[in-house]
Amino acid sequence: MEDRWRRISPDLLELLPTYLESLRKDSARLVDELNHQNFLKIGYIAHNFRGNGTNFGLPEITQLGHQLELQAKACDLAGSTGTISQIQEFLQGLVPPPAE
């Protein structure tokens, strides 16, 4: 098991599959909102990523969420596009903990 998963409590490990599933859905929503240049909604999703990524063993999501939130506030299309790609790559490369 990756170290990141060892650092979170068994309580939250149980919730991880639900959390990862919701992250994937939200990242797909980010692409959709980006296509419509809806920076307000991008900002809300990014803010949520920032808020609890670390709690679930994903400080990268917290950091990328913060970055995207600032870009959305600035209506920075290029920056937001880049960060959303980073988020998607990260999630694609993520190895979830083994199921018990």
Next chain:
Amino acid sequence: MSKEANNVLFVVDDDSNERMLLDRWLVREGYEVVPLESGEACLDALSEEMPAAICLDLNMPGMGGLNTLQHLHENLPAVPVVVLTADDSVDTVVKAMRLGAHDYLTKPLDQTKLLTTLRNAVEMGRLSFRVSQLEREVGGGGYPGIVGASEPMKAIFRQLDRLRASEVTVLIHGDSGTGKELIARALHQSGSRSRGPFIAVNSAAIPETLLESELFGHEKGSFTGAIGRRIGRFEEANHGTLFLDEVAELSLPVQAKLLRVLQERTFQRLGGAAQIPSDFRLVTASHRNLIEEVRQGRFREDLYFRLAVFELDLPPLRKRKEDIPALIQAFIKQEGNTRVEGVSHGALQILLHYDWPGNVRELQNVVQRALVVADGREIEAKDLPERVRIVSLSLGGEEIAPAAESSDTTLEDFSRRLLINALTKHEGNASAAMRELKIGRTRFYRMLKKFDLEHKIDELRHSK
């Protein structure tokens, strides 16, 4: 955590993952968590439940966290709010604290810090609540027009203290004359809607055919006799409190319509098409047992659950007789009678022994009447109505004065005389004497023992 303590926490966050995370941490700590996805949902939930504290995210669509916080601070200052947000800018922190946040935590949350902060918030809320309760108890209740220092009334005041910060619908149970409308007014005056109207409707006093029009109002021409538009009570109570007394008397069709108004928060006047928004706090009352009415099919179960979010049981006066002296003084003061200062010992004993089937309203009537007939500085036993003094006995056509003739005669002397008279009249027949005196067997024999008259029955029987 104590089972008796309120351990309900609202978690208000548009992020389902955050709600899931907090739910896991807080439930394990023994709290009961109500997850809510918006400020609007939080305000709606407050009409059903009063939490010990609220965890509130600031960054939410719609009403948003700061607006929600402001509303909570203005209407429910007693409930601590802990703000949780990823935005840690000084500006946001200052805004939140100025709007009354108890504390502020930055996301991603630290579990230990969160639990400690919430524990402190809940404890602070409890202490503030207890301080207001104590202030009320020392100040004699603190609800104008409601007199009582007995334990049953202290329990009522404690419940009122809890309810004043809430918008929950309240169902007041109590016999006739126990003060249901007074309590409803107290709820209104001590709550956030005190600047709005208090509208009272007695469902039993209005003919069924007119009740709908009374509640909903009507448009001109909506029925024969509707010569103009009439504003109904739902509309009059907007931004205030609607008190529906004797709610069990509503017909089933009207109950269904009331339920719809409570669910949808809009209504139509009779004959009207427009949906009119209604924003009132509903307080209802009944002397009937509504659960029994539901069982008998006379009251809708779904409406009952809507009305009885919080139930208050008002004690009958006979269960709080220690309040009678204070109530009497309050009524004397209320009548503005400067001649009569109080009540004699003998009269008070009689008043304390009477059962008060009409409760406080009956006591008030008795005092009002006594103030008119009293010719001294005190209300005396002779100034009280006969039914309260105990029914006078006739012996050979002569009426034996049922009341103490002077304030020196005690109730005990009087009761002993009555007992002897009854036994003598019926020649020792205990059953007949009991019927005459309108008392039960246990009380009769207790009185015989108390006055050392147990021998009297045999004496009278043998003397026939």
